[in-house]
Amino acid sequence: xxxxxxxxxxxxxxxxxxxxxxxxxxxxxxxxxxxxxxxxxxxxxxxxxxxxxxxxxxxxxxxxxxxxxxxxxxxxxxxxxxxxxxxxxxxxxxxxxxxxxxxxxxxxxxxxxxxxxxxxxxxxxxxxxxxxxxxxxxxxxxxx
Amino acid sequence: xxxxxxxxxxxxxxxxxxxxxxxxxxxxxxxxxxxxxxxxxxxxxxxxxxxxxxxxxxxxxxxxxxxxxxxxxxxxxxxxxxxxxxxxxxxxxxxxxxxxxxxxxxxxxxxxxxxxxxxxxxxxxxxxxxxxxxxxxxxxxxxxxx
Amino acid sequence: xxxxxxxxxxxxxxxxxxxxxxxxxxxxxxxxxxxxxxxxxxxxxxxxxxxxxxxxxxxxxxxxxxxxxxxxxxxxxxxxxxxxxxxxxxxxxxxxxxxxxxxxxxxxxxxxxxxxxxxxxxxxxxxxxxxxxxxxxxxxxxxxxxxxxxxxxxxxxxxxxxxxxxxxxxxxxxxxxxxxxxxxxxxxxxxxxxxxxxxxxxxxxxxxxxxxxxxxxxxxxxxxxxxxxxxxxx
Numbered sequence: 001x002x003x004x005x006x007x008x009x010x011x012x013x014x015x016x017x018x019x020x021x022x023x024x025x026x027x028x029x030x031x032x033x034x035x036x037x038x039x040x041x042x043x044x045x046x047x048x049x050x051x052x053x054x055x056x057x058x059x060x061x062x063x064x065x066x067x068x069x070x071x072x073x074x075x076x077x078x079x080x081x082x083x084x085x086x087x088x089x090x091x092x093x094x095x096x097x098x099x100x101x102x103x104x105x106x107x108x109x110x111x112x113x114x115x116x117x118x119x120x121x122x123x124x125x126x127x128x129x130x131x132x133x134x135x136x137x138x139x140x141x142x143x144x
Numbered sequence: 145x146x147x148x149x150x151x152x153x154x155x156x157x158x159x160x161x162x163x164x165x166x167x168x169x170x171x172x173x174x175x176x177x178x179x180x181x182x183x184x185x186x187x188x189x190x191x192x193x194x195x196x197x198x199x200x201x202x203x204x205x206x207x208x209x210x211x212x213x214x215x216x217x218x219x220x221x222x223x224x225x226x227x228x229x230x231x232x233x234x235x236x237x238x239x240x241x242x243x244x245x246x247x248x249x250x251x252x253x254x255x256x257x258x259x260x261x262x263x264x265x266x267x268x269x270x271x272x273x274x275x276x277x278x279x280x281x282x283x284x285x286x287x288x289x290x
Numbered sequence: 291x292x293x294x295x296x297x298x299x300x301x302x303x304x305x306x307x308x309x310x311x312x313x314x315x316x317x318x319x320x321x322x323x324x325x326x327x328x329x330x331x332x333x334x335x336x337x338x339x340x341x342x343x344x345x346x347x348x349x350x351x352x353x354x355x356x357x358x359x360x361x362x363x364x365x366x367x368x369x370x371x372x373x374x375x376x377x378x379x380x381x382x383x384x385x386x387x388x389x390x391x392x393x394x395x396x397x398x399x400x401x402x403x404x405x406x407x408x409x410x411x412x413x414x415x416x417x418x419x420x421x422x423x424x425x426x427x428x429x430x431x432x433x434x435x436x437x438x439x440x441x442x443x444x445x446x447x448x449x450x451x452x453x454x455x456x457x458x459x460x461x462x463x464x465x466x467x468x469x470x471x472x473x474x475x476x477x478x479x480x481x482x483x484x485x486x487x488x489x490x491x492x493x494x495x496x497x498x499x500x501x502x503x504x505x506x507x508x509x510x511x512x513x514x515x516x517x518x519x520x521x522x523x524x
Binding site: 011012013014015016020024025027028032041042043044045046047048049050051071072073074076077080106107 | 303306307308309316317319320321324333334335336337339340342363365366368372398399
């Protein structure tokens with residue numbers, strides 16, 4: 001039997017910073033629009049709390065983190081749970097590449113925020129596709 | 145580096161003892177015959193993560209309060225004025241590739257530019273750390289109440 | 291003279307990416323932070339308890355906290371208690387919605403009409419609890435009356451910097467928050483030891499049965515802080 005693992009997309013919570021909202025929106029864009037069959041998410045709060053099931057998810061499945069500020073909460077919490085992100089994305093880097101997109105509000109993304117989220121989601125989707133094209137893991141080894 | 149610290153609401157702000165300051169929250173420090181300048185910890189925290197730094201050309205002369213460096217953070221666009229009159233001798237080119245240095249190490253690797261002063265009296269007139277600290281704290285408290 | 295931070299209420303929301311109620315928790319918290327009680331509340335990103343350092347945990351002990359959770363796993367309430375101190379109040383959104391006869395939102399990405407109604411009711415409830423904790427009375431302000439110019443952008447409290455002191459209390463090492471700031475203010479004002487302990491209790495959650503031990507330990511710490519009077523000759 002073989003199984004394909006979904007890529008876990010873990011954004012930071014970022015309630016105090018606009019880029020936290022951008023990362024969250026990028027995650028939903030992946031799960032609902034771009035990669036609905038190959039991605040999933042887990043609540044970052046559950047990782048902070050130490051929920052065993054949530055920790056197992058980021059340990060056992062390929063994980064991509066999205067962080068909104070240098071505190072890198074998503075990356076740190078995934079690693080504290082024993083996970084090893086296969087890729088780490090920062091919303092800040094999207095702004096560095098797209099200087100015209102200025103997002104000033106945490107609660108309302110606006111056109112700039114949604115565009116930033118779209119760009120980020122597409123970059124991450126390319127990474128997800130790369131992982132998904134890899135041969136699935138054999139859960140039972142056959143012996144000859 | 146030795147610092148003074150103050151707490152305002154939920155934030156800690158550091159003031160380097162060996163720098164001088166103005167009321168625009170810019171630090172200045174004598175380095176041999178030059179004056180190095182940068183953002184204070186208060187200003188970098190208030191402004192957010194720096195994403196772009198537009199550095200001036202060296203050789204340019206300017207007066208105190210003339211525009212020196214333009215910064216874009218994830219929150220605001222900032223124009224930093226020269227705290228003293230002088231000629232720009234050096235700029236911190238590392239900030240083009242690593243603007244985060246302004247936030248990570250505002251008094252050290254995050255320096256902005258070095259000036260050759262026209263008049264050292266400008267530098268001497270800046271505030272020392274002990275005088276600057278309470279004034280900065282008052283501005284931070286006002287900011288908190290906005 | 292240093293100034294103790296103005297007493298505010300900390301709001302800590304679960305991140306709730308997986309559930310519509312999680313998004314509701316986040317949106318409602320921002321509503322209270324930015325519109326309803328912008329000068330009386332602060333927030334902390336929950337994952338900073340792990341990604342930050344002692345200062346974030348001290349923050350949650352320094353401010354009375356309201357935890358807002360999107361499901362009965364109660365990550366915000368339990369993580370606050372685990373890393374810092376028990377929150378002053380805890381709201382679990384499904385329970386709140388059921389009690390008020392409100393529908394849950396259907397989408398976790400974008401709140402629908404049911405979600406908007408839930409935000410309004412929940413935000414008012416949180417605001418009421420903030421007022422109760424602070425002992426203030428606010429006139430009810432409907433959201434539409436808050437002019438856009440009054441909206442305050444929420445900022446998180448990363449880097450709280452609240453000093454934490456370890457004291458031996460009843461044979462155990464205990465972290466007590468804000469003592470240096472409290473001592474300096476009291477030393478300058480010349481207040482009584484009872485008033486000192488009252489202030490310590492404002493900024494630290496102390497179990498009633500341990501109050502005598504805490505009182506003794508903080509007064510001992512204050513005595514060490516106060517310079518000894520000069521002895522007169524004779």
